[in-house]
Amino acid sequence: MPDTSTTPAPPEQIRAVPVRHPGRWIASAVIAVLAAMFVHMLATNEVFQWDFMVDNMSSDPVLKGARTTLVMTVLAMAIGILLGIVLAVMRLSANPVVSGAAWVYIWFFRAIPRIVLLFFSASLGALYSTYELGFPFDQQIMDLFGFEGDWRFLSLDGNDIFRGFVAGLLGLTLSEGAYAAEIVRAGIQSVDPGQVEAAQALGMSRGKTMRRIVLPQAMRVIIPPMGNETIAMLKDTSLLIAVPVTNELNFQLRAIGSRTFQVIPMAVASILWYLALASLLMIGQHFLEKRFSRGFGNRETRQQRAARRARDVGSTH
Amino acid sequence: MSSAVGTPAPGAVQPMVKAEGVHKSFGHVEVLKGIDLEVAPREVMCIVGPSGSGKSTFLRCINHLERINAGRLWVNGHLVGYREKGGRLHELRDSEVAAQRRDIGMVFQRFNLFPHMTALENVIEAPIQVKGVRRAEARERGAALLERVGLADRVHNYPNQLSGGQQQRVAIARALAMEPQLMLFDEPTSALDPELVGEVLDVMRGLATDGMTMVVVTHEMGFAREVGDTLVFMDDGVIVESGDPRSVLTDPQHERTRSFLSKVL
Numbered sequence: 001m002p003d004t005s006t007t008p009a010p011p012e013q014i015r016a017v018p019v020r021h022p023g024r025w026i027a028s029a030v031i032a033v034l035a036a037m038f039v040h041m042l043a044t045n046e047v048f049q050w051d052f053m054v055d056n057m058s059s060d061p062v063l064k065g066a067r068t069t070l071v072m073t074v075l076a077m078a079i080g081i082l083l084g085i086v087l088a089v090m091r092l093s094a095n096p097v098v099s100g101a102a103w104v105y106i107w108f109f110r111a112i113p114r115i116v117l118l119f120f121s122a123s124l125g126a127l128y129s130t131y132e133l134g135f136p137f138d139q140q141i142m143d144l145f146g147f148e149g150d151w152r153f154l155s156l157d158g159n160d161i162f163r164g165f166v167a168g169l170l171g172l173t174l175s176e177g178a179y180a181a182e183i184v185r186a187g188i189q190s191v192d193p194g195q196v197e198a199a200q201a202l203g204m205s206r207g208k209t210m211r212r213i214v215l216p217q218a219m220r221v222i223i224p225p226m227g228n229e230t231i232a233m234l235k236d237t238s239l240l241i242a243v244p245v246t247n248e249l250n251f252q253l254r255a256i257g258s259r260t261f262q263v264i265p266m267a268v269a270s271i272l273w274y275l276a277l278a279s280l281l282m283i284g285q286h287f288l289e290k291r292f293s294r295g296f297g298n299r300e301t302r303q304q305r306a307a308r309r310a311r312d313v314g315s316t317h
Numbered sequence: 318m319s320s321a322v323g324t325p326a327p328g329a330v331q332p333m334v335k336a337e338g339v340h341k342s343f344g345h346v347e348v349l350k351g352i353d354l355e356v357a358p359r360e361v362m363c364i365v366g367p368s369g370s371g372k373s374t375f376l377r378c379i380n381h382l383e384r385i386n387a388g389r390l391w392v393n394g395h396l397v398g399y400r401e402k403g404g405r406l407h408e409l410r411d412s413e414v415a416a417q418r419r420d421i422g423m424v425f426q427r428f429n430l431f432p433h434m435t436a437l438e439n440v441i442e443a444p445i446q447v448k449g450v451r452r453a454e455a456r457e458r459g460a461a462l463l464e465r466v467g468l469a470d471r472v473h474n475y476p477n478q479l480s481g482g483q484q485q486r487v488a489i490a491r492a493l494a495m496e497p498q499l500m501l502f503d504e505p506t507s508a509l510d511p512e513l514v515g516e517v518l519d520v521m522r523g524l525a526t527d528g529m530t531m532v533v534v535t536h537e538m539g540f541a542r543e544v545g546d547t548l549v550f551m552d553d554g555v556i557v558e559s560g561d562p563r564s565v566l567t568d569p570q571h572e573r574t575r576s577f578l579s580k581v582l
């Protein structure tokens with residue numbers, strides 16, 4: 001016992017017998033046994049052909065396929081999100097025609113499976129053999145006034161453009177735009193209306209208010225579901241077989257598998273590739289979330305840290 | 318100054334705010350039932366009244382956050398939100414409304430600071446984005462404004478790292494950064510803990526001393542008495558009584574004013 005005459009005695013710390021949790025130990029043991037069985041299976045089953053798998057999953061066509069898959073994912077998401085922002089702003093418009101048009105778009109493209117869209121976008125060359133840009137109803141108008149000819153300035157071969165990468169990108173982007181629109185709309189609506197009023201009271205235009213005040217705050221709400229969308233898009237690039245786009249990751253791995261009759265090793269290779277690429281995208285998401293959570297956590301900013309250090313240094317001298 | 322419609326006779330001082338028969342309804346509910354008042358340059362007008370009396374709504378009409386249904390409202394001689402041409406009112410375009418708002422600063426009850434920007438970024442946002450002030454210049458002026466409201470050591474803090482009183486002072490600095498001719502305060506201390514009210518009122522008192530024209534919706538009767546040039550008592554969408562704050566507060570002429578003051582004083 002310490003001397004109680006000068007300082008009050010510290011309270012006696014409780015040393016109780018903790019509650020035992022036998023269930024936790026049993027569960028851990030069961031999981032450990034299952035994990036050991038799984039590893040044993042991987043190590044002993046000859047069908048996996050690990051050497052063969054490692055050699056082939058880093059072969060040249062597979063690497064090119066992975067690049068196509070990643071580029072397609074990033075492009076389809078980037079254009080899809082831009083399309084989504086436009087649609088979300090349209091959807092929130094006071095003009096019923098504009099918001100109705102956005103609603104119809106979202107209704108349509110969310111309902112159609114991506115593989116169906118990809119088949120369709122690859123067949124656009126069969127719908128019209130040439131696609132021309134020009135004045136709407138130019139021939140009808142010319143006919144009306146008794147003139148000959150048309151008013152068009154760009155002509156493209158339908159079978160030439162709507163195939164391969166472009167057809168795939170078109171199908172995936174149109175689909176993504178519909179999903180992204182709903183996510184962006186939720187994000188915009190999550191921002192306190194007082195923010196818009198404050199920006200308006202400062203004389204900011206609608207566009208600037210949206211770009212500088214609303215969207216940066218909406219990003220906090222938008223990024224997590226958009227991360228889901230990006231990973232879903234990564235996986236959906238395997239649907240490009242419908243176009244077909246053949247220089248894509250899954251197709252390349254399966255091609256090796258069926259050519260060499262080593263189906264399982266190449267299926268496992270596919271799993272590992274998609275795991276790796278999804279992990280890569282998740283790292284990107286982490287940094288984006290950090291960027292757009294500014295002012296919402298209690299993290300010290302770089303300037304604040306610098307200011308604090310400067311103060312500390314000043315006080316020690 | 319321009320000679321817009323409603324400009325008073327030459328020689329008279331043009332009021333900063335002039336309201337004539339201002340009406341405002343939300344659906345079938347008539348919130349403002351004919352407001353007439355004038356705020357002279359450098360005047361501090363405090364508007365008090367029970368909640369739901371329309372005082373905040375009237376304040377929001379002044380910078381066209383709410384559209385009035387009848388009457389006329391001028392700020393600095395310019396009709397708010399409309400242009401009168403050929404005997405008819407034409408709605409102003411969004412960009413024109415935005416231009417009108419540049420000269421009117423507003424401070425909100427809930428601060429409405431931009432949470433994704435630091436105190437300094439909040440202050441320099443509108444000068445850079447709206448007025449096209451150069452970044453370095455805006456930062457310099459912004460830092461000076463934050464120093465003026467006593468926050469020189471908080472320039473790089475985000476709003477959620479500041480107390481309510483500090484946030485409201487940043488909000489005042491943000492409004493001042495646009496160099497407004499008129500400041501509107503919508504219950505600026507109502508969301509603050511009691512011990513933080515004083516620091517915000519001090520800043521407002523300083524502004525009044527510097528000659529800023531201010532319209533303040535408030536429940537702070539002490540502030541209204543000390544700083545206000547005019548006190549307006551509103552109830553049920555009309556101005557019941559107005560005049561020198563000291564006389565209105567000590568010797569109210571109307572029963573409704575008396576009954577309200579007996580509850581808040």
